[in-house]
Amino acid sequence: MQTPAPVDYARATSVEHALELLERLGPESRLIAGGHSLLPMMRIRLAQPECVIDINGLTDLDYVRVEGGDLCMGAMTRHSTVLASPVVGEHYAIFHEAERLIADPPVRNRGTVGGSFCQADPAEDLAAVGSAVKANLVLRSSDGTRTVPAREFHAGPYETVLGDAEMLTEIRVPIRPGSASAYDKVKRKVGDWAAAAAGAYVVLRDGVVADVGIGLTAVGAPHFCAEEAEAYLVGKPPTEEHLVEAGRLAAQACTPRADQRGPVAYKVHLASELTHRVLRRSVERAEGRS
């Protein structure tokens, strides 16, 4: 039987209250949202916070809306809400395709978007999606608000740039007219973490790639993205040859680890193949729109 170590429990009633509790209880306290990453880690004692601060009551952080040219999601938005949101689907199919592959329905009812980013698991799908679409993350502390690009949010496995008494409140994605996106993942079974996964968006103009974002998960891509492959594609027509080469460049920058989900060579191959696939699907969708 797996049981977390003894822990204290506090319940926050507002963002301000949560920040106040974080300050008062110190760095050994942790916010708990859906808990579907943190509690499994607490059960196997990989995480042993002194206190968990429950933020499930912060329903004002549970929303999806368009604001100031951005698609905005509150940090407490459940995966199931994102998956069911027509607004998300209209602007970024990549979120729907990723969410459909995250865990399973009961887990998605509980797990949150903000929790996914803050857990900073190297195999987290939304981290790759956030990097792919160049999202911005809104962080709050008693000092005020700052915005950090998703590509700079993760400091390493299970580490973020969040301060001890700071919390993620919102994910903002710039809406790019004419863009199209996609996500794909290889896993061993339904609900499993990725052996590898990739996501992308493209904007085509005058027959060439005007803008592109590529995200990769579980393959050790720096900051979950593939900048070299992106730079290569910009200004080029989206031919099969160029998309394959972009996949190769993306995989080249990856340093996956061998584990029960596969050896290094297999994961590098997946990084290349999946990048190529999501780029191709994005291009097809973008061409279908124009």
Added chain:
Amino acid sequence: MQVKMTVNGTEVSGEVEPRLLLVHFVRDHLGLTGTHWGCDTSQCGTCVLWLDGEPVKSCTVLTAMADGHEVRTVEGLEVDGKLDPVQEGFMQEHGLQCGFCTPGMMMTARWLLDNDPDPDEDTIREAISGQLCRCTGYENIVRAVRWAAEHGGEKESEREPQESSQEVQA
């Protein structure tokens, strides 16, 4: 710490350690052993119950987090001795073999039918994808859910007023 919640419509309370997982509170403190405790890693889904009307894996929820909230377990499916159509369906279509995954399967199925009274096979398979049946009896589970859909699988809250209005008409 002291917790209070509504379980299957009844107010319950208890003194628990904050680290106590909801599945253990329900089983060991309340004696509602219909909810099963399986893999401990939020994989198998046999511990699925409803928290505020949505299926969740209770091995991955602290009891403290359910304080003040509403829980429904598999014991809450039967009302006044009358089985839920989902339970009937599992009997009719042999939807269980060892029965270990059954509580999670049924709670997920009930929720699915409340939200989609006439689901096709793919929808059912997607809905139960958070549960593992070690007997691999998925075919019959899918048939059981279809049976429930065809035999009064509609939302209970919608069914009861209909019945009472029929009584009034009679």
